[in-house]
Amino acid sequence: MSDRPAITLRPATADDSEDLLAWRNDPLTRANSRSGEPVTHEAHAAWMSRVAADANRHVWIALEGEAKVGSTSALLHEDGSVEISLTVAPEERGRRLASVLVTGAVAEVKALWPDARIRSEIKEGNTASRKAFEACGFEQVEERDGLLHYDLKS
Ligand SMILES: CC(C)(COP(=O)(O)OP(=O)(O)OC[C@H]1O[C@@H](n2cnc3c(N)ncnc32)[C@H](O)[C@@H]1OP(=O)(O)O)[C@@H](O)C(=O)NCCC(=O)NCCS
Numbered sequence: 336m337s338d339r340p341a342i343t344l345r346p347a348t349a350d351d352s353e354d355l356l357a358w359r360n361d362p363l364t365r366a367n368s369r370s371g372e373p374v375t376h377e378a379h380a381a382w383m384s385r386v387a388a389d390a391n392r393h394v395w396i397a398l399e400g401e402a403k404v405g406s407t408s409a410l411l412h413e414d415g416s417v418e419i420s421l422t423v424a425p426e427e428r429g430r431r432l433a434s435v436l437v438t439g440a441v442a443e444v445k446a447l448w449p450d451a452r453i454r455s456e457i458k459e460g461n462t463a464s465r466k467a468f469e470a471c472g473f474e475q476v477e478e479r480d481g482l483l484h485y486d487l488k489s
Contacts, residue, residue, distance in 0.1 A: 433467035
């Protein structure tokens with residue numbers, strides 16, 4: 336992946352709220368999310384507060400230099416698995432950043448929860464996301480209702 340942009344991840348803060356909401360509500364993110372509905376400012380603010388108080392959920396901002404180029408998140412489920420998700424900022428898409436973000440998220444998750452099964456859920460038609468996770472060692476293990484379940488193979 337040496338030809339890909341270099342990024343760093345840092346935890347998201349309240350100052351990132353507007354960017355995260357804009358990325359969450361952009362049409363492609365909505366089309367690829369389980370609920371396609373736009374998120375309101377109120378619901379987003381409540382979500383940000385919940386995230387800040389939840390040790391089982393982490394949200395990171397991806398930085399290329401000083402520029403915010405996307406976000407990635409990890410959620411520890413009750414079964415001990417950790418689900419990773421990501422969004423590349425709309426104006427940064429198509430630069431092959433997605434697998435760089437996945438790699439960064441996997442490293443963070445392994446540091447937080449070393450023994451967890453790491454997984455992702457991806458809509459069948461989301462080719463860019465599937466390619467990014469596959470490039471990072473994820474394999475499809477299941478398909479349910481148009482949602483593909485991917486696990487990171489050890
Ligand atoms: C999915 C998403 C993260 C991908 O990021 P991106 O910057 O657009 O994708 P990349 O440039 O990193 O490309 C990833 C791979 O998919 C390919 N690709 C990109 N767009 C594609 C498209 N529309 N159709 C098919 N392949 C595509 C790229 O060529 C690359 O493959 P390669 O490494 O073999 O060349 C981004 O589009 C996004 O944020 N979408 C909305 C939120 C979302 O869907 N998140 C994922 C939920 S699981």
